[in-house]
Structures are given as C-alpha cells and as structure tokens.
Amino acid sequence: HRHLLGIEHLSQSDITAILDLAEKYVDLNRQSAKHSDVLSGLTQINMFFENSTRTQASFEIAGKRLGADVMNMAMQASSIKKGETLIDTAMTLNAMHPDLLVVRHPHSGAVDLLAQKVNCAVLNAGDGRHEHPTQALLDALTIRRAKGRLHRLNIAICGDVAHSRVARSNLILLGKMENRIRLIGPPTLVPSQFVDFGAEIYDDMNEGLKDVDVVMMLRLQKERMDGGFIPSEREYYHRYGLDAAKLALAKPDAIVMHPGPMNRGVEIDGTLADDINRSVIQEQVEMGVAVRMAAMELLARNQRDAA
C-alpha cells in the first residue's frame, strides 16, 4: 500500500503485519533510550484541521522516535484562514518534498481526495465520520494483548456510533478478524444500516452487554449532531453510561475501552475509567504510539521499494 486511508483497504494479513511490527515498538518505547533511525532523512508533516490530543501527540512522538524530521502545521494560523483550499494547501506542502503526510479533517473523504493529489504517503488521522484507521489498529493491539487473541471475541461498541469514525473503523477491522460485534445505543445514534457490517444492534444496554469480552465506549459527538437530537446527559448516563453495575453483566474478565476524549459521568463512570483492573484506556494510548511507528515504517518501506 502507498497510503493508510482506511481499514477497508487492509487485509487480515496486512492488519496482523502492522500489529506484529508494533509489538517491537511497544518494547522500544518502554526503554529509557527510545530511538531508532528507520525514518532518518525523511520529512513528516502533520496537518490537523480538527482538534486532537492523542492522535497528534502520538504521531509526532512516533515520527521523532523513528528519526524523521517532523513538522506540525499550525492549521489555525495557516493561509486556510485567508481562503486557500485544502488541495492548494496540500500541493504547497507537497512542493517541499515531504515523505509522510498525516491528515485529520472534519469532512469524510477529504483525506482520500488529498492523497490522490500528492506524491508522498498519506496517513488518515480521522476524516469526518468515515475512518480513523490508526485508532482501530491501536484498539486491536490493545485487545490482542489483553485477551491473547483477536478473533472469536464478543465485542460491544456503545454509544454514539452514528457520528463515530472510530466505531466505523473498528467495525470493519474487528469484522475482518472474525469477531462478533454488538452495537449498543439509542436508535437515533445507532443507524440500522450497520447490520450490513454483520453487527447486532441493541438499544437495551443490559441486554447488549451480556457475556461480552470487550466493552468499547464512545463519546457523544455533539459537534457532529447538526442541531438534531441531542440526548439529555443525565438521562443518557442512566440508560447508556457504563458503570460497575452494567459492567457486571459482561464476562468477569471483560475489559473497558474508550478511544478518548472521554466525558466522565456522561458515557462512562469516572471511577470505572480509572480502575486499572478493568480499564485499558491508558494502554490504548500507549499502543497508539507503537502502532503509528509501525504504520509509518511500513509505508516508508513501500515507498523505498517502489522507488
């Protein structure tokens, strides 16, 4: 592959290859000296047109640990504000000969469009409601390490599925790896067409959580609700917020995940999110750096082979 635009383009063996390579970087990242030179001499530009904490920080750290020259474009201060288009901005940066472009954009499909115009590898860091492939890969690595496998697991994805690129990428990845997926949430936030991905849909969380191995919580993405139905947070927490009582319906060793940013007391109880016996939220962040190192190494290798 030349780019990493979505999980939809990856095969089972592509996914396994990224996760296997990422394991090496989990070990490297736990050492005091964390440096490798596999991206030495290469230029990585991060273009984030939407807010980010985890994804932007981990892509920057990943590039630096691999020896790339990393530049974070301050999009708020860029000439986009003067009316320059996304493509003109990308072409301008392309003329500076970057090797890796990491792009987050609020519009679904914007990153694919940009990838068609530039000469370097493009990594999708989240486009609208479409895909967030490195998030699904880091979630997969977290699950594989916690459960010892990434197949034949019962996995619940709960909450605002409709607006979530994280849910969409996870559905595709976990489906490709032959897991059973349940989507849990109010019908307004879990579109029925997701059964096309092979998922089962539940609006009763107490039913949906029964005997699952993994519980993945999602934030209510009010910024994408376009003034439509926004649930009352209190009512929502009562019905769909994960707390110890609801988690007790899952398997006794079920893990709790959240891609972040989380809203404590809305979709998840804060004490449960911090419970290191059940929650793997911090491991997800740790795996994010390793997975992004692996993805960038593989794309740089493909670029070198194609040259």
Ligand code: CP
């Ligand atoms: N999970 C995730 O994408 O977080 P950020 O929006 O902080 O990058």
